[in-house]
Amino acid sequence: MASDTLQSTSHTGWRAWLLTDTPASRMQARLGQLYLGWRTFRSNPLALIGFLIIVALVLMAIFAPLLAVHDPYAQNLDLRLRAPGEDGYWLGSDDLGRDIWSRIVHGAPITLQIVAIVAVTAPTIGLLVGTAAGYLGGWIDVVLMRITDIFLAFPRLVLALAFVAVLGAGIENAILAITLTAWPPYARIARAETLTIRRADFIAAIRLQGAGPIRIITGHIWPLCLSSIIIRVTLDMAGVILTAAGLGFLGLGAQPPLPEWGAMISAGRDFFLDSWWVATIPGLAIFIVSLGFNLLGDGLRDVLDPKRKSA
Amino acid sequence: MTEELLRVEDLWVRFPTPSGKVVEAVRGVSFSLGRERLGIVGESGSGKSMTGRSILRLVRPPGQVQAKRIMFHDQDLLTLSERKMRQVRGNRISMVMQDPKFSLNPVMTVGRQIAEAYRLHTGASRREAKRATLEMLEAVQIRDPERVRDLYPHEVSGGMGQRIMIAMMLAPDPEILIADEPTSALDVTVQTSVLRIIDRLVKERGMGLIFISHDLNLVATFCDRILIMYAGRVVETCEASRLHEAKHPYTRGLLNALPRLDEPKAALEAMTRDPAWTEAPSVDGYL
Amino acid sequence: MTDTTAAAGRRRTAPLVRRGAALLSTLGVIAVTMFGLIFVTFIIGRVMPVDPVLAVVGERASKEIYDRVYFEMGLDKSLVEQFWIYLTDVLTGNFGTSTLTARPVVEDIARVFPATLELATIGVIIGIVFGVPMGVTAAVYQGRWPDHVVRLFGLFGYSMPIFWLALMGLIIFYGNLDWVGAPTGRVDVFYQDIVPPVTGMILIDSAIAGDWTIFWNAVSHVVLPAAILGYYSLAYISRMTRSFMIEELSKEYVTTARVKGLSERAVIWRHAVGNVSVPLITVIALSYANLLEGSVLTETIFSWPGLGQYITNALLNADMAAVLGGTVVVGLTFVGLNMLSDVLYRVLDPRARS
Ligand SMILES: Nc1ncnc2c1ncn2[C@@H]1O[C@H](COP(=O)(O)OP(=O)(O)OP(=O)(O)O)[C@@H](O)[C@H]1O
């Protein structure tokens, strides 16, 4: 653009190289994009907070044995339902005299495990289904998308409940049920992206060079789907945590005495008016962690999704 | 012809971009407008639309408008309150936008959109507005105004949409009309009829017209005076009738790039651009 | 004027056939989706369990009961036959008998559904009344503090376990302030089953019966769960409104409206909101459907005698017929609401109408 004028001339060395309008190589362009993305991300304090929350969760999960001051399973019926701060219980004790802080800390790996498994499996299934439908088209597309729609036709929690009802309660089955209900949106996204990419000229060019469908899908379409999928995964994780907590709360997810946060709320339900902390604190933990994922997801969307980038 | 309706002095429009640079869309443009047809010509991105929108103070954020003054009669539009400015918009200075497909509200009938503009500034009753709407539709040569009034924008053709737009913008009887490429989204066949309508209404009402276009030929035949814009600046200004005397190499380049039947050329010339054009100060286009 | 006649001609010949075909294909999609829905519940109920009979009768059932149920469920037949029977049963409204209430599941559902509908309806009204203006405000002030406040408020809603929020609400508004009724369902225990059920919705029924004591008692019970569901619906509606509005406000016709000299209020509320109201209907329908899900957990906390509580009770008591029946009904409602929003869309958007 002829009328562009460089207002701030403070860009020096590598920064000017990253921000150049005329990158010399694909790598330089990509790094420049990444750098710009990072700057957008960094300038969004909420996203940064979200990121820090997730980091804290991971650290908590890793160092759980060190952070816990009590054995999370050790009962002490003499010290039941102690309020926060009493008798050395920072966050109080539950109805069996177990230290809530230690249980929260030991609940972190459980939450993280659920999140990690669903975050890997559901998008993978969705990506496979969606790209297959979008790339192959025809009746395969119709059939696969109808199946996807059917799964989308159930509210997630209700379908997960039904699955758990037959599979039996337990954390593994809860994860399986959540995965089974979580993949359809990814399939939709992947299909939509595949359809737009498939029509792009550069795919035609690649095809002319003799690339087969597998190579086109794995080498060109999947990488391009990735950014929308990542955004969706991050935003979805909050929902996954909430669904898992809901199943735990209903007694269908993690089973006692596992310190899963949803199940802990459920345990506090019987005396929530007198001993509010037993139900309140694990709920706060769930809230903070899913808020972290939501904030991070929102921030990532601003960075990664060029269509929605605000002016 | 010498009465000055509008005077723009040293207008700048800037857009800060995420990477910290500032795009200067308009750079120190000055001109004035009487009861005449003033053409602004320039290639895409040269800042024509931004100039037009600055007058109505409708450049959207993050765009920033700055000028010494924008005098409309004896008031400076830049210092008016937003409330006062609203009484200028539509009522005294109006604008016809490029593409009727996007610039009419898709979920409102065209009749309601015209009546809305009319009632806003005249305080007319519903019935009176209805009558005025039909009258305006007739004035822009729409055959069956009773029927067209109840249509939605997607139900009318481009040429009809643009005439509806003109009817809407002229209903409150403004003194100045800014027409931002009013015909470039239309078929060539309907372009002339739309232009003729604008021309007639502007003449009949003694309005000032700012006609924005990238088509030098069209502007030369349609306007009285021309500003040539390049990279946010006015590089040359002249009477339309004396365009052939233009000196600036950019204008000359544009003129030479036009195919002519009487002087056939083997190949049209591609213009070579001199970076100095970008740097040279803006020429003022006062009356 | 050739363009006038051309447009008119196009309009008049907008063929009925095409519209009929579109309607048929929509109906086809719905039929297939419903079929699939029933199929999925069939799989869940009959194929996935190792022993579907055991899932129904429980482990302690005698041999006779086991055998009777085995044949009742038609497990001696092939899977295709079983599915055919199941399908016709469901389509004729036969979901089997609940082992928990010993009544047909359909009757149970018909009894509990109005309670959920009542709660969800109030919730979604709260969501619309607050969510739409908040979303509009956020979009108008995009990137400035009102936007951040609205977004954060919405994100909080997205991040809280609904049952936890319900408990917190009870601790504060029932336990400490005593502003709302106890979590004993729709009215206090001693008022239960007094007003004759007409619509099944207690607010309406008590008003019909003219029993204002019960009416106000019901209000005090519905406020908190409805507000909590309303918050969830608000979070969703405000977020979607915001993103629709941001897109809408960048469109050219908004500038046209400003050129006319309209006030910012008219530009936003008459022009831009007028345009987003159509897609918003879809969002509201979806939010309604989501509240069905939210009600599963909320009803449990408030002992609200609705579909959510029915399903969870059935789940905890291994009452498979009731679980599947409830799931099918929730799924059908979901599909129905989607269909409704689709139809409304066609009716309300002039671009889709012709
Ligand atoms: N939101 C924005 N951010 C950054 N730059 C912008 C923005 N809007 C416009 N510009 C810049 O302003 C300059 C002038 O734009 P303008 O619309 O006035 O051009 P124009 O002469 O009307 O072109 P056209 O013939 O294409 O309509 C362009 O170079 C464009 O890059």
Ligand SMILES: [Mg+2]
């Ligand atoms: Mg323009």
